[in-house]
Every structure is written in C-alpha cells, then in structure tokens.
Amino acid sequence: MQIQLSWIDPNTEERREPLLETPVAIGRVFEEMPQQINGQRVSRVAIADDLIADYHALIDWQNQELTITEQNTSSDIKINGLQVTGGILKNGDRITIGTCEIAIEFTATAWECDRMIGFLFKRRCGRTDRIGCPDCNQTYEDDYAFYSDYGNYRSGWGRDYYDERDRYSYDRETGNVDFTEADSVSLEDERDADFESNMGAS
Amino acid sequence: MLIDLQKLRKNQIYTAKATVKNLMADLQEIAELDRLAELQQSKHGKRALQYFLAILGSFVLTVVLSVLKVETTVLGLAIILLVLGIFVLTILLIYELFKKIQFSKLNIVNYRYEVTQRVVQMLARDIDESGEIELNLSFKSTVSQEYKQTIIHPRKPQWKIDKYQHEWLKLEGQFLDKSHFLLTATELSKTQYGWKRGSSGKSKYKSKTNAVGLDVFLTLNYPQRRYGAVKILQNEVSNAVKLPNLSYLRGLKVTEKAMHMSVRMAPQVADNSGEIYQTITMMFLSLYQVLNLAKILSK
Ligand SMILES: [Zn+2]
Numbered sequence: 001m002q003i004q005l006s007w008i009d010p011n012t013e014e015r016r017e018p019l020l021e022t023p024v025a026i027g028r029v030f031e032e033m034p035q036q037i038n039g040q041r042v043s044r045v046a047i048a049d050d051l052i053a054d055y056h057a058l059i060d061w062q063n064q065e066l067t068i069t070e071q072n073t074s075s076d077i078k079i080n081g082l083q084v085t086g087g088i089l090k091n092g093d094r095i096t097i098g099t100c101e102i103a104i105e106f107t108a109t110a111w112e113c114d115r116m117i118g119f120l121f122k123r124r125c126g127r128t129d130r131i132g133c134p135d136c137n138q139t140y141e142d143d144y145a146f147y148s149d150y151g152n153y154r155s156g157w158g159r160d161y162y163d164e165r166d167r168y169s170y171d172r173e174t175g176n177v178d179f180t181e182a183d184s185v186s187l188e189d190e191r192d193a194d195f196e197s198n199m200g201a202s
Numbered sequence: 203m204l205i206d207l208q209k210l211r212k213n214q215i216y217t218a219k220a221t222v223k224n225l226m227a228d229l230q231e232i233a234e235l236d237r238l239a240e241l242q243q244s245k246h247g248k249r250a251l252q253y254f255l256a257i258l259g260s261f262v263l264t265v266v267l268s269v270l271k272v273e274t275t276v277l278g279l280a281i282i283l284l285v286l287g288i289f290v291l292t293i294l295l296i297y298e299l300f301k302k303i304q305f306s307k308l309n310i311v312n313y314r315y316e317v318t319q320r321v322v323q324m325l326a327r328d329i330d331e332s333g334e335i336e337l338n339l340s341f342k343s344t345v346s347q348e349y350k351q352t353i354i355h356p357r358k359p360q361w362k363i364d365k366y367q368h369e370w371l372k373l374e375g376q377f378l379d380k381s382h383f384l385l386t387a388t389e390l391s392k393t394q395y396g397w398k399r400g401s402s403g404k405s406k407y408k409s410k411t412n413a414v415g416l417d418v419f420l421t422l423n424y425p426q427r428r429y430g431a432v433k434i435l436q437n438e439v440s441n442a443v444k445l446p447n448l449s450y451l452r453g454l455k456v457t458e459k460a461m462h463m464s465v466r467m468a469p470q471v472a473d474n475s476g477e478i479y480q481t482i483t484m485m486f487l488s489l490y491q492v493l494n495l496a497k498i499l500s501k
Pocket of ligand 1: 127
C-alpha cells in the first residue's frame with residue numbers, strides 16, 4: 001500500500017513529495033535503517049537534520065491502521081503537534097520529526113482504477129490506491145504524444161492494409177497470409193456499378 | 203532483490219532480475235543515495251570555500267600587519283596567532299576537500315538511472331505484475347580502459363584511434379502478449395592521436411577526442427500466432443517508424459519471429475535523459491504500431 005509524504009527539506013528548502021510503499025523508515029543515516037522487515041522491503045527516507053536520529057521512526061500498517069513508532073528512545077515524534085512515542089495515523093495527519101513537518105496522505109478504501117492502459121496489450125489498470133493513479137494517467141498521455149496518431153490506421157501509416165483488413169486471412173497452421181483477390185474484384189465491380197448508376201441518375 | 207550498497211559503490215554496476223515493483227524501489231533507492239551524496243558533496247565544497255577565503259583573509263591581514271612600521275608585542279603576538287590560524291585552517295581545508303572528493307565518488311551520473319526509471323515505468327504498462335525484468339545498469343565512465351579498442355587510423359599513417367563502446371543499459375523481459383524485448387544503450391566515443399609534422403618541420407603529438415553518440419538497439423521477438431501478418435508488412439515497416447529530430451534510424455530488420463531496430467542518437471543529446479527516454483519510447487511505439495496492425499490482419 002502506498003502513502004504519500006511531503007515536507008520541506010531543511011537543507012535545500014525544496015519540497016519533497018515521494019510516493020512510498022509501506023513500511024517506511026525515516027532517519028538521518030541511510031545505512032542505519034533496515035532494508036527489510038518481516039520479508040517486506042522497507043522504503044527508506046533519509047533527512048539530513050541534526051535533530052533526527054540515525055533511525056528515527058517506522059511507519060507501517062498494523063491491523064488495517066497506519067501506525068508510526070519511534071525506534072530510538074531519544075527520538076521525538078509529534079502527531080499534529082502532540083508529543084508521542086507512537087500512534088495511529090489518519091489521512092492528512094502531520095507528523096513532526098526533528099525540525100521537519102511531514103504531511104501524510106493515503107487512502108484506505110478498496111477502490112480500483114478502471115482506466116485502460118497498455119500500448120501493446122490493453123487491460124484494466126486495476127490499481128487500488130487513488131494516489132498512484134493520477135501519476136500513471138499523466139505520464140501515459142505524455143508518452144502517447146511522442147507518436148502522434150498512435151493506434152490510428154485510418155489516416156496514417158498502414159491505411160491501405162487497414163482498409164482492406166477484412167480481405168486478409170491468416171492461416172495459423174501454415175503461417176500464410178492470404179489476400180482474397182476474388183472478393184476484391186467483385187468489390188471493385190460494385191463500386192464501378194454504383195458510380196455508373198449515379199451518373200445515370202444525374 | 204535488495205541493493206548491495208558496497209557492491210554498487212565498488213563496481214558502479216547495478217544488476218537485478220526482479221519484478222517491476224522491486225526494480226522501481228531499487229532505482230528509487232539509488233536515486234536517493236545519489237541525492238544524498240550530491241548534498242554532502244556540495245556541503246563540504248561550501249565549507250572548503252569558506253576555509254579558503256578565511257586563509258586568504260588571514261594571509262592578507264598578516265602581510266598588512268607585518269609591513270606596519272610600529273613594533274609592539276601585541277602586534278607580534280597577533281601575527282603569530284594569525285600564522286597559527288592559517289596553519290589550522292589549511293588542515294581543515296584539506297579535510298573538507300578530501301571529504302568532497304570522497305562523496306564525489308558516490309555521486310553517480312543521474313541521467314542513466316533517470317532514464318531507466320522512466321523506461322521501466324513505461325514498459326510496465328504491458329508487463330504482468332509478477333513478471334520479472336532483467337536489468338544491467340552501469341554507472342562507469344565510457345572513456346575507460348575496459349571499453350577501449352585500438353585500431354590503426356585508416357587515412358593518417360602512424361596514427362591510431364581508440365574506440366570506446368560502453369553498453370551501460372541492458373533491459374530484458376516479456377510483455378503480457380508473450381512478446382520478448384531486449385533493449386540496450388551503448389555510448390560511443392573515440393580518440394584519435396599521433397604525431398603531426400608542422401610547417402616548421404617539427405613533429406607535434408596531437409590527440410583529439412570526439413563523442414560519437416548513443417546507439418540504442420531494440421529487439422522484439424513476437425509470437426507468430428498472434429502477429430503472423432507482420433511478414434506482409436515487412437517492406438513498409440520502416441515507414442511506421444517515428445523518431446525525435448536528433449535520432450536517426452540506422453537499421454531495421456524484420457524476420458518471421460523478430461524485429462530488430464537500431465537507432466543512433468547525436469552526441470549532444472547522448473546524455474540527456476529526456477531525449478534518451480523519448481527516443482526509446484518512440485522506438486517501442488513504432489514497433490507496437492506495426493504489431494497492432496499485424497494483429498488486426500492476422501484474424
Ligand atoms: Zn490507474
């Protein structure tokens with residue numbers, strides 16, 4: 001399950017908004033935080049701030065609730081301004097670690113994205129978190145823009161083949177592709193006939 | 203799959219065979235480590251500059267005090283303290299520079315992991331969640347001994363050319379429709395060198411290095427049952443190809459089972475993550491465009 005954290009980096013003063021897979025470890029030293037907990041990969045967030053412990057806190061799901069726990073007796077954690085050693089986090093809560101105030105966003109409802117994705121193989125997106133989806137939508141559109149008319153055979157490349165698509169038959173056994181000439185001749189006759197009758201009518 | 207940091211730092215190569223999700227997490231971690239290294243590097247660089255300015259200031263002050271005609275014990279003491287200060291500051295300066303160099307070694311080239319992150323994300327749309335991707339990502343410099351091949355200059359006698367070919371990206375996997383892809387990016391550079399006789403008759407040693415560009419290769423092995431009609435499109439496949447302005451098609455081969463595509467990117471965009479990503483995406487979309495039409499005709 002993904003959660004979104006956002007804070008202002010105390011050193012560079014730029015806003016950071018990573019979208020992270022839980023569990024999430026927060027601390028000052030990257031290497032001091034665990035890579036894995038109970039076989040689950042940990043997303044590690046390192047913030048260079050003297051008031052933050054090497055491995056300060058861990059955010060994870062427990063009994064369907066997002067929790068935060070301190071990892072060091074000297075670590076200070078505040079949830080919405082209140083001093084705690086740990087607790088349950090709700091969507092929109094703000095935690096304070098060191099001098100950093102970190103806003104947390106997530107959605108716990110069972111919801112699935114029904115957008116069709118895939119360039120080669122169309123299928124339902126099916127993502128279960130709302131936060132992840134806008135991201136996939138946006139870059140998806142951008143990538144399509146690189147190839148104008150992508151997927152359109154009516155006017156672009158391959159138009160002739162597409163127009164006559166019904167006349168091709170592919171034999172899965174032999175791998176041969178046949179083009180039914182007889183049909184094409186009869187269709188041509190039809191067109192000529194239409195043209196002649198139109199001429200006659202006018 | 204978890205990153206072995208020590209190994210990554212030592213070999214400058216990241217290799218993995220993992221699901222998209224784990225691969226993305228690893229790449230995110232590499233990006234984070236790189237960001238931290240950049241931060242540390244600039245911090246130590248700033249401090250080194252401050253110490254340098256302090257040394258310069260102290261030095262000027264020492265000279266000024268020395269040329270003053272008045273001689274008092276206080277003045278003499280001040281000069282001794284200043285000299286001592288310069289000594290200490292120099293040690294600190296050396297330390298900060300040392301730290302800066304240490305972190306600069308951890309500071310890897312950004313464009314390579316940035317491109318890889320975006321390409322994996324793009325390909326993920328057509329890959330099964332449990333499907334594994336094989337990735338080889340090198341952060342080494344192209345101009346290094348191991349990628350070098352020396353040849354004799356074709357026109358200038360006594361001259362040689364060092365050719366560098368570094369395949370820094372290799373990405374392999376399977377799409378949901380059972381098509382298999384193999385993508386590589388190879389950076390090219392060459393150095394020509396030799397002796398040149400000037401108008402005065404004296405011989406001079408000359409050397410010239412040119413970045414040649416980036417070669418991107420893509421192979422798509424497609425299942426015949428689904429896309430068998432590709433062969434009737436064979437002669438027109440190249441017309442379906444669209445590429446950015448500074449990239450051009452060098453080769454395109456279509457066989458019963460696979461399509462091979464080779465694109466050269468100009469040297470001025472060979473390390474531009476946006477341009478590389480666009481080229482790679484357009485290569486995939488071009489071949490997808492062919493496959494999708496083949497599927498319609500293969501019914
Ligand atoms: Zn979605």
